[in-house]
Amino acid sequence: MAAKDKLVFTTERLKLRPLAPSDAKGLHTAYGDPDAMRFWDCAPSRDLAETKARIPRNTPHFAMWAVLSRDTRRFLGMVNYHHRHAGHRRLAIGYILAREHWRKGLMSEALVPFLDHCFGALASHRVEALIEPGNVASRALAEKLGFSSEGLLRDHLCVEGRYRSVIMYSLLANEWRARQPKASRTQPSC
Numbered sequence: 001m002a003a004k005d006k007l008v009f010t011t012e013r014l015k016l017r018p019l020a021p022s023d024a025k026g027l028h029t030a031y032g033d034p035d036a037m038r039f040w041d042c043a044p045s046r047d048l049a050e051t052k053a054r055i056p057r058n059t060p061h062f063a064m065w066a067v068l069s070r071d072t073r074r075f076l077g078m079v080n081y082h083h084r085h086a087g088h089r090r091l092a093i094g095y096i097l098a099r100e101h102w103r104k105g106l107m108s109e110a111l112v113p114f115l116d117h118c119f120g121a122l123a124s125h126r127v128e129a130l131i132e133p134g135n136v137a138s139r140a141l142a143e144k145l146g147f148s149s150e151g152l153l154r155d156h157l158c159v160e161g162r163y164r165s166v167i168m169y170s171l172l173a174n175e176w177r178a179r180q181p182k183a184s185r186t187q188p189s190c
């Protein structure tokens, strides 16, 4: 399998592949929407050019994937990892869907292969998600996937001149593997 194919994940309804600059229009359906961006760590994009500028080159510490409909290839949303410290075997994830695709179980579905990738190929031991207390949807999603709340980080973000607190959620590799079917479990050491 070519290296780039290992970064493509499919589920029953979805295809995830590395985000490309040509996805800017799709991404703008989420990044340009103040409701979708209400709990994001930056203000909504003012225009498509700004969304485009928010698609940087992937690095070992940061990478984005497009979440597409498997059948139609329509752009639905995005997942990313950021603040990856390979040495500490830790990273944080982010996720967003355009509003019309909320509450259909899509992000629960997208995050399964994505977390498999984080704990598998990327050899992470700890995956974090920083979620504002008022972000009921994101908290429900993280808890459904097995993340544990570790407490409030006060005034952790400053967005448009306002401080925002976030709850630190984490999921450890052994916790994730314990939720998977027995045959697919492996236990790499530190």
Ligand SMILES: CC(C)(COP(=O)(O)OP(=O)(O)OC[C@H]1O[C@@H](n2cnc3c(N)ncnc32)[C@H](O)[C@@H]1OP(=O)(O)O)[C@@H](O)C(=O)NCCC(=O)NCCS
Residues within 6 Å of the ligand: 035, 036, 037, 039, 040, 094, 095, 096, 097, 098, 101, 102, 103, 104, 105, 106, 107, 108, 109, 130, 131, 132, 135, 136, 137, 138, 140, 141, 144
């Ligand atoms: C967070 C987000 C990605 C969730 O995606 P989604 O596909 O709608 O989530 P799912 O449908 O997979 O739902 C996952 C769980 O959360 C629950 N949930 C989702 N939205 C909810 C809401 N508004 N209120 C309460 N529970 C909610 C679902 O019921 C489901 O739990 P269940 O299966 O036990 O019923 C989506 O709301 C979004 O894009 N929000 C804006 C961006 C954002 O805030 N990202 C996170 C930043 S930390």
